[in-house]
Amino acid sequence: MSAVATPRATKSERWRIERAPTQPLWLTILSPVILVALALIVGAGLLSLTGSDPWLVYRRMAQLAFGSAYGWSDTTVKATPLILAGLGVSIAFRMRLWNIGAEGQLFLGAFMATGVALHWLPRDTPQPLMLLAMAAAGFVGGALWGLIPGLLKAKLNVNEIITTLMLNYVAIQWNNFFVYGPWSERGFGLSPQFPRNAWLPRLTDFAADFPFLRGLTAHFGILIAVALAVVLWVVWRSTRWGFEVSVVGDNPRAARYAGINLTRNIILVMALSGGLAGLAGMSEVSGVVHRLQERFSPGYGFTAIIVAWLAKLNPLAIILVSYLFAGLLVGGDAIQPAGIAQLLQGVILFVVVSGDMILRYRVRRV
Amino acid sequence: MRKTWIGVTLLLITALVLAACVAPAAPAAPSGEAPAPAPAAPETGGIQIPQPVEGKFNVAFVYVGPIGDGGWTYAHNEGRLYLQEKLGDAVHTAYLESVPEGTDAERVIRNLARAGFNAIFTTSFGFMDPTATVAEEFPDVYFVHISGYLKNETNFANLFGGMESMKYLAGMIAGARAAADGQTKIGYIAPFPIPEVIRHINAAALGMRQTCPECTLDIRWIFTWFDPSLERQAAETLMDAGAYVVITGADTAGPVQAAGERGLYGIAYDSRNACDVDPVHCLTVPYWEWGPFYTLLVEQMMDGTFVPDDFYFDVDSGALGLLGFMEGQEPAPGVPAEVIPLVRDVLDQMLSGEMNRFDIFTGPINNNKGELVIPAGVSLTQSDLEGIDATIAAQTGREACTICMNWLAEGVSPDAELP
Numbered sequence: 001m002s003a004v005a006t007p008r009a010t011k012s013e014r015w016r017i018e019r020a021p022t023q024p025l026w027l028t029i030l031s032p033v034i035l036v037a038l039a040l041i042v043g044a045g046l047l048s049l050t051g052s053d054p055w056l057v058y059r060r061m062a063q064l065a066f067g068s069a070y071g072w073s074d075t076t077v078k079a080t081p082l083i084l085a086g087l088g089v090s091i092a093f094r095m096r097l098w099n100i101g102a103e104g105q106l107f108l109g110a111f112m113a114t115g116v117a118l119h120w121l122p123r124d125t126p127q128p129l130m131l132l133a134m135a136a137a138g139f140v141g142g143a144l145w146g147l148i149p150g151l152l153k154a155k156l157n158v159n160e161i162i163t164t165l166m167l168n169y170v171a172i173q174w175n176n177f178f179v180y181g182p183w184s185e186r187g188f189g190l191s192p193q194f195p196r197n198a199w200l201p202r203l204t205d206f207a208a209d210f211p212f213l214r215g216l217t218a219h220f221g222i223l224i225a226v227a228l229a230v231v232l233w234v235v236w237r238s239t240r241w242g243f244e245v246s247v248v249g250d251n252p253r254a255a256r257y258a259g260i261n262l263t264r265n266i267i268l269v270m271a272l273s274g275g276l277a278g279l280a281g282m283s284e285v286s287g288v289v290h291r292l293q294e295r296f297s298p299g300y301g302f303t304a305i306i307v308a309w310l311a312k313l314n315p316l317a318i319i320l321v322s323y324l325f326a327g328l329l330v331g332g333d334a335i336q337p338a339g340i341a342q343l344l345q346g347v348i349l350f351v352v353v354s355g356d357m358i359l360r361y362r363v364r365r366v
Numbered sequence: 367m368r369k370t371w372i373g374v375t376l377l378l379i380t381a382l383v384l385a386a387c388v389a390p391a392a393p394a395a396p397s398g399e400a401p402a403p404a405p406a407a408p409e410t411g412g413i414q415i416p417q418p419v420e421g422k423f424n425v426a427f428v429y430v431g432p433i434g435d436g437g438w439t440y441a442h443n444e445g446r447l448y449l450q451e452k453l454g455d456a457v458h459t460a461y462l463e464s465v466p467e468g469t470d471a472e473r474v475i476r477n478l479a480r481a482g483f484n485a486i487f488t489t490s491f492g493f494m495d496p497t498a499t500v501a502e503e504f505p506d507v508y509f510v511h512i513s514g515y516l517k518n519e520t521n522f523a524n525l526f527g528g529m530e531s532m533k534y535l536a537g538m539i540a541g542a543r544a545a546a547d548g549q550t551k552i553g554y555i556a557p558f559p560i561p562e563v564i565r566h567i568n569a570a571a572l573g574m575r576q577t578c579p580e581c582t583l584d585i586r587w588i589f590t591w592f593d594p595s596l597e598r599q600a601a602e603t604l605m606d607a608g609a610y611v612v613i614t615g616a617d618t619a620g621p622v623q624a625a626g627e628r629g630l631y632g633i634a635y636d637s638r639n640a641c642d643v644d645p646v647h648c649l650t651v652p653y654w655e656w657g658p659f660y661t662l663l664v665e666q667m668m669d670g671t672f673v674p675d676d677f678y679f680d681v682d683s684g685a686l687g688l689l690g691f692m693e694g695q696e697p698a699p700g701v702p703a704e705v706i707p708l709v710r711d712v713l714d715q716m717l718s719g720e721m722n723r724f725d726i727f728t729g730p731i732n733n734n735k736g737e738l739v740i741p742a743g744v745s746l747t748q749s750d751l752e753g754i755d756a757t758i759a760a761q762t763g764r765e766a767c768t769i770c771m772n773w774l775a776e777g778v779s780p781d782a783e784l785p
Contacts, residue, residue, distance in 0.1 A: 060415050070480060074473055176589075180559075180785060186755065187559050187772075187784070189589065215476065215503060288469050294589070296468055333474055336414040337432060338464035 017363050031359050032310070032352075036324070039351035043344050050340060057344075061331030069216060071330065073203065076218040077288060078326035079319075081106070081280040081297070083225040085304035086311065086318040087232055088142070088276030094236070094313050095249040095269050101149065101164025102277040103301025104171030105142035109278025110285040111175055112141030114191055114292040117198035117285075118183065127197040134198060135224075135282055142278015143271040145171060150270025154263040160270070168301070179294050189294030200287035221283030225319075228276065232315040245269060277301060306349065310356060416460035418482040423668050425449065426483040427461040428474060430490035431592035431617050438591065438617040439463065441637035441654045442489045442512075448657025449664060457664060467492025472499060479504040485667050487512065487660070490591065491560065498522065508667045513562060515676070515758055523674035525659065526562075528723040530569035530751070531681045531716055532652030532688050533613075535709055536633050537573025537583075539649050540611040542705035543631055545578040553584045553604030555614040555621055557591050559784045561753030561771035566615055569726055571734075571777030577705055582779045584609055592617040598624045605630055611649065619643045631700055641689055641698065649700045651689040659685050676764075678748065680723055681716035688713060723751065734778040740769060 044054035065075050085102045092099035113134040121133055149163035176189070183191045199205075203216035236242040248255040248265055256262055280300065289296050307325055311317035328348065332341035418424035427446050431439040443461065450459045460483070465474050471493050478486050479500055485508040488497045494514035501509040501522035509522040517524045540552050552574055556563050571583045584607055586600040593616075601612045601621035605628055613633040614621040619640040622632030626647035634640035634651035641648035659679065666672035679685050690697035691713050697706055715721035727750075729740035740746065749759070749767040759766035774782055 056415070060417075064477070070477075074477075077473070180589075186753075186757070189558070215480070217473075293468055295466070298466060298470065330473075333462060333477060334415060336416055336460075336462060337434075338462070339432065 015363055015365055017361050019361055027359065028312075031356065035352045035355040035359075036348075038355060039348040042351050043347050046343065046347060047340075057335050060334040062327075064334045065327035065331040069212075073216040073218040074330045075323060075326045076222050078329050079322040080219070080221040080225050080287070081284050081300040082304055082307050082322035082325055083229060083319055084221070084280035084283060085277045085301050086307040086322055087225075087228055087315055088273045088280065089304050090308040090311070090313045090315065090318060091232070091245075091276065092146075092269055092273035093249075093308055095245050095265065097150075097153070097266065097269060097273070098161045099146065099149070099164050099270060099273050100161060100305055101145065101167050101171075101274070101301070102280075102304050103297065103299065104164070104168035105145040105274040105277035106281035106284070106297055106301045107168075107171040107175045108145040109138035109142040109275075109281030110292060110296065111171075111178065111281075112137035112278070113282035113285055114183070114194075117194045118191060123195045123197075125197060130197050131200060131286065134286055135279060138278045138282025139275040140278070142281065143275035145278070146270040146272075146274020147267065150267045150274075153270070154266040172295075175292065176294055179292055183292065185291075191292040193291045194286065198286060199290055200283065202287065217288070219283070219287030221287045224279070224283065228279075229315040229319050236315070277304070280304075306353060310352060414460060416462055416478065416481075418460075418484075419458040422458040423453075423456060423485070423664065424483045425457055425459045425485045425487065425664055426478045427459065428465050428471065428478070428486065428488045428490075428493060429461060429463040430465060430467060430492070432463050433461065435592060435617050436619045436640055436643070437634070437636040438654075439489070440639070442487075442656055444637065445654075445656025445660045449660040452657070452661045453664065456668070465493075468496075472496035475500045476503070479507045483507065485510070485664060489513075491558075491562070494524075508672060510663060515752060515754060515762060515764075517674050517676060517762070519674065521674060523663070523672075523677060525663070525677040527654070527678060527683070527685055528680040529652060529654070529686060530565050530723050530726060531721075532686050533566045533569040534573035534726050535688050535691075535713060535716075536613060536650055536652050537570035537575075538577045538709055538712070539701055539705060540570070540613055540631075540633055541574035541576065541578030541581050542702045542708075543649060543700065544581050544610045546702040546704075547610065549610035550578070550581050551584060551608040551610055552581055553586070553601070553607070553609030553612045555597060555600045555604070555612065555616050556585050556587050557616050558589060559587060561751070563615055564753075564771050564774070564784070565751055567778065568771075568773075568775035569723075570613055571775045572726060572731070575777040577708070581777065583777055583782075584779045585774075585782050587785050588616060590616070594618050594620050597621050601625060601632070619648075622648045638687060638689060646699060649698055650691070653687045653689060655685045655687055659683075680719075681713070682719035682722070727751065732776040734774040734776055734780050734782055736776070736780075739773050739775075744769075746771075 047054040047057055065071050085106055089099055089102050116134045116137045121130060145167060148167065149160045152158035152163055153160045179189050179191055185192045200220040202219040203213045207214040244260050244265065248260060248262060252262060284296065285292055303325060307318060307321045311321040328345055332345060335341050416426060427442060429439040429442060433439055433443040446459050446461060450457065462474055465471050467490060475486060475488060475496055487510045489512045491513045494511050494516050497509050497511045498516045501518060505521055507521065511524045513526050514524050544550060544552055554567055554570060556567055567585060574581050574583060584604055586604055588596050588600050590596060597614065597616045597618055598620040601624040604612050605625065611631040611633065612621050612625045614635050617636060619634045622634045623643045625632035626644035631647050631649050633649050636653060638653045640651045663672065689695060690701065691709060712721065724745045727740065727746040729744045730738060730742040731740040733739045746769055749765045750769045751771060753771035754764050754767050755770055756766050772784060
């Protein structure tokens with residue numbers, strides 16, 4: 001062959017989608033508001049198509065979710081697991097570890113907490129000790145479930161998206177085995193009810209002293225969730241480790257050159273991420289369900305992914321977004337047939353997520 | 367950067383899909399049955415806002431599936447419409463469909479009570495504990511739970527019926543169909559291993575043995591009441607294993623459709639219209655007529671004579687039906703001619719009250735391993751049928767069962783086990 005190289009096309013006509021380099025501050029703050037408004041308008045169009053009055057529907061939804069102390073209480077009950085699991089996944093996301101196994105980690109946390117409440121501690125254990133033990137067990141359960149993909153990723157570079165996703169199903173089946181088998185109450189898909197000392201205190205439990213709290217089922221878990229959000233916010237802002245995690249997320253190679261231990265951080269982050277989701281599971285069985293049950297979570301672990309993303313991984317924003325989502329779920333009871341409510345929820349979600357994507361990225365010719 | 371973008375996109379798509387899958391699936395559109403228009407009710411277009419109307423007796427229904435399921439929930443919604451029509455302007459009815467069993471149910475029921483409904487009917491087994499909890503909180507609201515065993519002395523009743531009688535007849539028809547074509551296998555789609563479902567399976571097996579002594583009943587447990595794709599899938603695996611007739615105990619008519627597609631036969635469940643999906647291959651459907659009972663109970667509530675009880679009706683109440691054999695109906699083309707008089711005869715005895723569920727469960731009856739469970743001459747008691755064990759007996763003050771409904775009758779495939 002001759003040494004003469006064939007001239008090649010030096011420039012290819014290609015489009016590329018990439019992250020917009022900078023986003024003005026006003027857009028960052030205003031974009032969620034714009035997106036939610038846009039979503040509501042699209043939803044209203046859909047409602048009009050079904051021949052109903054969108055204003056009436058929206059008003060009723062808002063009223064159910066935020067219009068009274070009861071509404072706020074119901075919404076808080078739904079927001080609690082979303083905040084905890086959302087914080088969980090946000091830790092992993094910050095390091096660009098795509099942990100989509102929060103649902104499974106949540107189930108494992110609930111499983112461990114149930115073990116403590118029903119089998120591993122005496123039934124008359126004092127309440128604070130019982131709850132602490134359950135929370136610790138729940139955290140450990142979720143952490144273990146996050147640790148497995150963490151180890152696989154750190155040591156063998158196994159894709160964590162696949163492993164965390166698959167482990168969801170394992171955890172749910174594991175849970176099913178116990179609620180139909182060894183821990184079942186008469187063969188139904190649920191365990192016996194926890195003793196009262198294994199219940200996280202609810203507002204309604206104080207109705208004897210404060211009658212106006214009767215029927216309010218919001219529980220202590222929300223305080224834990226909010227406290228953890230604040231702790232995490234401080235960690236990201238002002239600790240060395242928080243900074244390390246961000247550096248690894250932005251540029252693993254640079255992080256390695258800077259002497260950051262990647263292996264240790266991956267394992268630690270996945271365990272913490274799973275642990276928080278596990279805590280969400282504990283808080284749900286101890287504060288709301290009061291027993292382990294088949295499918296007790298309507299997909300909180302998955303919704304948490306969207307929550308964390310929309311909140312741009314900011315712990316305090318996660319609280320806000322969780323409340324919005326919870327309100328959407330609670331407000332769904334306002335309209336029937338149920339398909340309409342779900343359709344509306346889906347549309348709002350879709351508009352917000354896709355709109356967010358458009359605002360964050362731009363298309364460029366290269 | 368690009369890799370990250372792809373990762374993020376995949377992640378969000380996955381999350382959206384998963385979040386959507388886990389939420390209780392609803393069919394694309396409710397099949398044409400718009401809720402009864404109540405004058406001055408907060409309804410807008412095809413959408414209903416479940417709120418009470420002032421000056422009326424307000425009744426709310428909580429459904430586990432969508433009203434368009436063509437089965438269990440459809441039948442309950444027919445009952446609601448019947449009630450609305452019978453009592454007219456005096457009542458306002460509303461419903462909430464596709465409510466998941468468990469904690470969401472408690473919130474939904476509590477909100478209905480809080481909103482000011484006078485009576486609340488909850489129509490799935492898993493709504494029992496939440497209904498009991500809320501009934502205690504709202505002593506001025508009436509509660510009726512369908513298919514459970516809990517009640518109280520003041521405002522909370524339970525209601526169910528002896529569908530086992532109709533399942534027995536359905537078993538006879540299935541057995542006759544198989545025998546007529548030289549087949550020996552029949553399939554049953556079983557939702558949960560609870561006494562209600564086991565009772566229905568056993569009744570179907572005993573009926574089947576009347577017309578096809580060498581037939582066996584194969585079971586698939588699906589652990590859900592309503593899941594169109596799982597129900598269909600169970601039907602497919604039953605047919606793959608040789609089932610000639612598929613009887614479903616779950617909420618939709620999907621299994622009947624699946625059987626029809628293979629040219630095999632199905633027996634549907636719950637609602638009078640369930641055979642419409644394939645009238646040729648659907649042999650019959652044991653169905654519920656909730657309307658008259660709903661009307662009766664609501665009338666009692668309105669005039670203050672309602673006493674919470676364990677209501678349990680049998681065929682002679684008129685609240686149970688067997689498609690093709692009730693007054694004015696003709697058997698489906700797939701039902702073998704020779705079994706028709708036989709079924710009519712037993713049904714007549716049931717309609718007159720001469721025969722009932724206790725006669726079906728009268729010994730000698732063996733379990734599917736060949737061991738004697740009900741000795742000759744002994745009949746099961748209501749507690750036996752409902753599997754009221756010592757715990758529930760203590761909880762409800764009822765008599766405990768001695769031969770509890772936790773066994774599979776002869777005729778059920780010998781290797782079948784309760785999960």
